[in-house]
Amino acid sequence: MTQLDYILQQIVNAVSLGSLYALVAVGLSIVFGVLKLTNFAHGDVMMVGAFGVALLAGAGVPFPVAVICGIAAAAVAGLLIERIAYRPIRDAPDVARLLTSLAVTYIIENVGILVFTSSPRNFPLPDILNTSWEVSNGAITFTSINLLTIALTFVSLLLLGWFITRTTTGLGMRAAAEDMSAAHLVGLNVNRLIIVAFIVASAYAGLAGILWAAQAGVVQPQMGFTPLLKAFVAAIIGGFGSIAGALVGGYILGALEIFIVAFLPSSVSSYRDAIVFAVLIAFLLVRPGGLLQPNREIKL
Amino acid sequence: MATPSPVLLSVENLEVNFGAVRALKGISLDVHAGEVVALVGANGAGKSTTLRTISGLSRPRGGKIIFDGKPIGGIAPSRIVSLGIAQSPEGRRLFGGLTVADNLRLGACTRTDKEAVGRDSERMFMLFPILKQRLKQLAGTLSGGEQQQLALARALMAAPRLLLLDEPSLGVAPLLVRHIFSALAELKRQGMTMLLVEQNITLALDLADRAYVLRTGQVALSGRSAELRDSERVAQAYLGEAT
Numbered sequence: 165m166t167q168l169d170y171i172l173q174q175i176v177n178a179v180s181l182g183s184l185y186a187l188v189a190v191g192l193s194i195v196f197g198v199l200k201l202t203n204f205a206h207g208d209v210m211m212v213g214a215f216g217v218a219l220l221a222g223a224g225v226p227f228p229v230a231v232i233c234g235i236a237a238a239a240v241a242g243l244l245i246e247r248i249a250y251r252p253i254r255d256a257p258d259v260a261r262l263l264t265s266l267a268v269t270y271i272i273e274n275v276g277i278l279v280f281t282s283s284p285r286n287f288p289l290p291d292i293l294n295t296s297w298e299v300s301n302g303a304i305t306f307t308s309i310n311l312l313t314i315a316l317t318f319v320s321l322l323l324l325g326w327f328i329t330r331t332t333t334g335l336g337m338r339a340a341a342e343d344m345s346a347a348h349l350v351g352l353n354v355n356r357l358i359i360v361a362f363i364v365a366s367a368y369a370g371l372a373g374i375l376w377a378a379q380a381g382v383v384q385p386q387m388g389f390t391p392l393l394k395a396f397v398a399a400i401i402g403g404f405g406s407i408a409g410a411l412v413g414g415y416i417l418g419a420l421e422i423f424i425v426a427f428l429p430s431s432v433s434s435y436r437d438a439i440v441f442a443v444l445i446a447f448l449l450v451r452p453g454g455l456l457q458p459n460r461e462i463k464l
Numbered sequence: 465m466a467t468p469s470p471v472l473l474s475v476e477n478l479e480v481n482f483g484a485v486r487a488l489k490g491i492s493l494d495v496h497a498g499e500v501v502a503l504v505g506a507n508g509a510g511k512s513t514t515l516r517t518i519s520g521l522s523r524p525r526g527g528k529i530i531f532d533g534k535p536i537g538g539i540a541p542s543r544i545v546s547l548g549i550a551q552s553p554e555g556r557r558l559f560g561g562l563t564v565a566d567n568l569r570l571g572a573c574t575r576t577d578k579e580a581v582g583r584d585s586e587r588m589f590m591l592f593p594i595l596k597q598r599l600k601q602l603a604g605t606l607s608g609g610e611q612q613q614l615a616l617a618r619a620l621m622a623a624p625r626l627l628l629l630d631e632p633s634l635g636v637a638p639l640l641v642r643h644i645f646s647a648l649a650e651l652k653r654q655g656m657t658m659l660l661v662e663q664n665i666t667l668a669l670d671l672a673d674r675a676y677v678l679r680t681g682q683v684a685l686s687g688r689s690a691e692l693r694d695s696e697r698v699a700q701a702y703l704g705e706a707t
Binding site for chain 2: 329332335336338339342343345346348349350351352353354
């Protein structure tokens with residue numbers, strides 16, 4: 165295996181991991197944009213999507229159908245969270261909204277543990293997605309699920325790009341994120357925009373959850389916590405509330421994590437998460453608005 | 465006006481509170497179809513609050529707002545735009561991260577007739593030619609005067625029957641202020657009904673048919689612009705409690 169092959173391999177890994185972070189972070193940013201709320205339950209929506217697929221595919225439903233149902237289940241979960249938990253406190257002080265968001269997370273995770281127990285269950289991935297591909301005489305290998313992650317992320321982010329730059333609803337969501345009063349004044353139905361934002365963000369979370377579980381091979385009620393935390397870091401690096409920022413932040417974080425492990429001695433790379441959070445702190449100090457929004461302060 | 469045109473907007477005894485502060489203490493005013501009416505007065509007199517409440521951004525505590533015969537007090541802002549009231553707000557409040565074209569498109573978001581919207585875009589480019597050159601540019605990168613023109617055009621894209629204007633001269637270079645007010649005069653000539661809030665009382669009274677002078681949340685006096693222009697009581701109203 166040559167040096168170049170090794171580097172290429174790590175790049176594939178970084179893009180694959182970054183894609184997952186980007187998918188989750190984009191959803192966080194969409195919701196934060198219209199509601200100015202950090203939706204901690206976003207990770208649990210991922211879990212809903214992954215469990216939906218695990219249960220359906222486990223019961224014999226064809227995998228692609230199960231995936232579509234899982235994404236739909238995640239979207240419905242997001243819709244319900246907005247309707248039941250967030251809408252009644254939309255105008256409440258920030259602290260109340262933040263605590264509500266945390267409470268929703270705990271409620272969903274604990275219900276998940278009650279129903280499914282906290283022990284991991286198998287995620288039934290079809291064999292075709294479990295195969296590995298070898299390039300340049302086996303120097304580089306990637307699994308089909310790696311490729312699928314990259315491809316699906318690419319397609320879904322293109323779709324999102326079209327949505328937020330070409331459709332009135334998507335433009336309206338960005339407008340409301342910038343200036344809520346002005347959005348009201350041009351006649352945008354802000355209530356409807358918030359509902360659409362939750363559906364879109366949650367569908368992306370569902371997809372991310374499914375891909376995450378597929379790579380891990382298992383599902384578990386608290387599986388959303390780690391990706392949520394990482395996506396949060398990614399969103400802050402890119403500029404919280406900015407969809408493009410979340411995307412950039414996701415890929416930067418993915419690359420950072422993979423490259424720390426790949427290229428630094430193990431005595432250093434075992435501190436991977438500490439290094440990542442040190443980078444986050446550095447960003448908060450030097451560029452609190454994130455890469456793409458140098459002049460904006462974040463408010464959770 | 466020999467035969468007065470019908471009343472388009474009628475505000476009766478409007479009261480608005482911000483917490484414990486009584487921002488409007490019972491304001492009444494009328495705007496007839498085709499008329500330009502100015503709201504003038506010192507800072508904090510309640511001019512912007514009046515416009516915000518008509519647009520549905522603030523809830524009235526008391527009183528009535530009647531537009532085209534229907535009460536609209538307290539209904540959703542998007543419904544009010546659909547009914548035919550658009551506002552160009554103070555400080556312009558453009559969507560700075562969106563292009564000029566997208567700002568205009570959102571201005572028309574309550575409308576479904578694409579052809580009519582297209583015709584109105586063309587009208588905007590006649591009225592404000594600079595916008596046509598800036599279509600792909602982000603609104604936040606425009607100059608103050610260009611932004612004000614875009615704010616007016618965005619409001620007009622809703623095809624309103626009543627246009628609310630809050631401080632169209634604020635933060636705009638003097639030369640462009642003249643340009644903007646000549647555009648407003650052109651709109652008036654075309655029959656647009658407007659309710660104008662403006663710090664610059666000379667500009668306001670030159671454009672408006674009638675004016676209301678507000679002082680600490682109440683109408684201090686009102687009348688035809690020509691009469692108010694020479695009135696010492698206008699100056700007194702501005703000075704506040706001195707009378």
